Amino acid sequence: MANPKRKWSKARTARARSNWKLSVPGLVECPQCHTKKMPHKVCKTCGYYNGKVVVQSEEQD
Template identity: 65%
Template structure:
């Protein structure tokens, strides 16, 4: 296997790892109840999807 010829400095290592961050999920407003929900999924608040009631609301 390949082995590094030189030690990689801490700053160079940390620059490479700087892009490993989490991104916030993209949320959209539900057209029925205007609560935030994940796109292309049934709204957990009202149970609507694509203008139709899919799941009975609690």
């Protein structure tokens, strides 16, 4: 019985792979200093997370 060499063409596979993970992870605004930060990460600017100082920077007193 005739058997297809591959299910999808190489071009179709390459096209699909070229669109893989094109979207960048979203940025959310920090409620403390209103700069863009990574979601679910401590803000690099003010060191705040969930309304508390998590990472203390040398600038703050």
